[in-house]
Amino acid sequence: MFLAVAGALTLSASIASAQDQAAAAPATEQAAPQQLSAEDLLKGTGEDVPFHQQIKSYFIQGGPAFMSAIILCLVLGLALAIERILYLSLAKTNTKKLVAKVEEALAEGGVEKAKDLCRSTKGPVASIFYDGLLHYDEGLDVVEKRIASAGGVQMSLMENNLSWISLFIALAPSLGFLGTVIGMVKAFDAIEAAGDISPNIVAGGMKVALITTVGGLIVAMILQVFYNYILSRIDALSIDMEEASINLVDALAKYEKKSK
Secondary structure, three states: HHHHHHHHHHHHHHHHHHHHHHHHHHHHHOOOOOOOHHHHHHHOOOOOOOHHHHHHHHHHHHHHOOOOHHHHHHHHHHHHHHHHHHHHHHHHHHHHHHHHHEEEEEHHHHHHHHOOOOOOOOEEEHHHHHHHHHHHHOOOOHHHHHHHHHHHHHHHHHHHHHHHHHHHHHHHHHHHHHHHHHHHHHHHHHHHHOOOOOOHHHHHHHHHHHHHHHHHHHHHHHHHHHHHHHHHHHHHHHHHHHHHEEEEEHHHHHHHHHOO
16 A cells, blocks of 8 residues: 555656646747847837947848948948048149249249249148159150159059959948848748748848848948049149149249340
């Protein structure tokens, strides 16, 4: 009888333990933390999702690898664009005022004083003037050729690093498209694994895949604006250099006539 009672108690205890574990399992599953986005956390609260939280959520959904590469293109492209803008801002000079000073220096102290003036003046126009004045003794034809050559060198210096900016403009959307294609492949793999074309699976996979394309296009548009602005500044400076070079040749021609 004692053994029968002990066996019954053991059986009932095991059944109760199994029931407790079965009841605790859903609670444990419900208590497990879920990976929710910022939009899901604030859904139903009536509060707007902060912009930086949205960007962070899209960055994670798009894939850290491709999104990091796109952001890197943006950072490097902006760094080069800012460097070019600062360089062109420092290269800007008042060409009319400089030409007037050169003419005044030629009238007062001749070519040597004009050389000293151009040597002490910063900017590509002053460098072109100095290169031309160095070959004044060889004739005006040589001066014109030297000015044209020096102008080409200065144009190359102003256009430095523009090829890298154009590379990042083309590379950012290309990385976005590549991330989209890979994301679509993963979405189709998920559909194949599920064995059913569920709208949720298709929509979720396509959304994640297209985030990289959106990021790449936004980066390309931002860099394109800076690129076109830099080109406009270079065009304006090149026009000033050509006009100033013509004025310098005219001033040297007048000086040569007076010297004779």
